[in-house]
Amino acid sequence: MVSSVALYFVLPAIVLAVVTTFVRLLLGPSLPDRVVALDLMTTLGIGVIVAYALGMDEPIFVDIAIVVALISFLGTIAFAYYVQKRVQQ
Amino acid sequence: MTFLDTLLEVISLLLLITGTIFVLISAVGVVRMPDLYLRMSASTKSSTLGLGLVLLGAALYFRHDFGIASRLVAIVVFLLLTAPVAAHLMGRAAYHTGVPLWEKSIHDDLKGKYNPEDDTLDSFTDTLPKVFLEES
Numbered sequence: 001m002v003s004s005v006a007l008y009f010v011l012p013a014i015v016l017a018v019v020t021t022f023v024r025l026l027l028g029p030s031l032p033d034r035v036v037a038l039d040l041m042t043t044l045g046i047g048v049i050v051a052y053a054l055g056m057d058e059p060i061f062v063d064i065a066i067v068v069a070l071i072s073f074l075g076t077i078a079f080a081y082y083v084q085k086r087v088q089q
Numbered sequence: 090m091t092f093l094d095t096l097l098e099v100i101s102l103l104l105l106i107t108g109t110i111f112v113l114i115s116a117v118g119v120v121r122m123p124d125l126y127l128r129m130s131a132s133t134k135s136s137t138l139g140l141g142l143v144l145l146g147a148a149l150y151f152r153h154d155f156g157i158a159s160r161l162v163a164i165v166v167f168l169l170l171t172a173p174v175a176a177h178l179m180g181r182a183a184y185h186t187g188v189p190l191w192e193k194s195i196h197d198d199l200k201g202k203y204n205p206e207d208d209t210l211d212s213f214t215d216t217l218p219k220v221f222l223e224e225s
Contacts (some may be wrong), residue, residue, distance in 0.1 A: 031103035032183035059157040073171040080178035087186040
C-alpha cells in the first residue's frame, strides 16, 4: 500500500513540483531567483530519490539522498558567495 | 499483520500525503509569489516541512531496518539545520546586490542601514542612541 502510493502519487506529485519550479528557473528576473529555484529543485530531488526508494522497495537509494542533501547545501552557499562577489567587483 | 503494523502504515501514508501536498504548495509559491524574498519564504519553509514529512513517512515504512530509518531521520535533521542557513545567505546576498522588494511591501528593517562601500550593516545598537536623542 505505501509502496504503490509512493510510486503513483508521491513521485508524480514531486516531479510535477520540480517542473513547476523549473518555470521560475526559466522566468526568474534576477540571478538570485534562479538560484532559489535551483536550490528548491535539488531539495525536491531528495524527495524524488526517497519516493523511488519507497516505491521500488530499494532502501539502499537513501544513501544517495544523503549525498544530494550535502552537495545541495554546498552549492547554494557557493552561489550566494558568487552572487555577492560578482556585484562588488 | 498485527494491529500495530497497520496503524504505523496508516500514519506513514498520512505523513507521505501531507508532505507531498506541502511540497506542491511550495513549488506553486515559488512561481506565483511577486518578489524574491516572498518566493524564498515559500521555498524554504514549506519545502523543508513537506520534505521532512515525506522522509519521516519513509522512515516509518522502513522501520524494521534501523540503519535506513536512522539515515532518513538524519537527512531531516540536516535539512532543518542547513535550509535556514542557505536561505539567510541567499537573502543577504540578494539584498546587498539590490534585488528590489515588492512594491506593496510595507516595511523594510534594513533600509538605509547597509553600507555598500565596506559591505557592513549598521546594527540595532548603533542606531538606538541616535533615535533616543532625536525623540527627547
